[in-house]
Amino acid sequence: MMAKTGIEVPTLQNTGIDKEHIKVQLDYHQENNKLNIALKEKWLETLFSANFLVFLVTIFVIASGFVYMCVDGVMKTDIVEYWKLILPVVTTYIGYAIGKGKVG
The missing domain is CATH 1.20.5 (Single alpha-helices involved in coiled-coils or other helix-helix interfaces)
Structure with a gap:
């Protein structure tokens, strides 16, 4: 057409x-x-989310503890003191993560 x-x-x-x-x-x-x-x-x-970012920071803190343990020339007492410093942070987050869903 x-x-x-x-x-x-x-x-x-x-x-x-x-x-x-x-x-x-x-x-x-x-x-x-x-x-x-x-x-x-x-x-x-x-x-x-805030929880995931705190989880990443906690993993980073734990990894830093293991890296610190592998550094040459670090005394055993220094390693123990470092873990005493970071362990409360780790346990606090784990307690929060486990207990946040429970109403009490």
């Missing part, structure tokens, strides 16, 4: 796909995108 403008307009072909089928596919993709966004938000909230 030739229009008055000189541009050939293609004729509509029957593809076998109706409006309902397209709507179902669009609804599926929309819901899938919503779920993906919700999952990403949940992971980000977990990753940047």
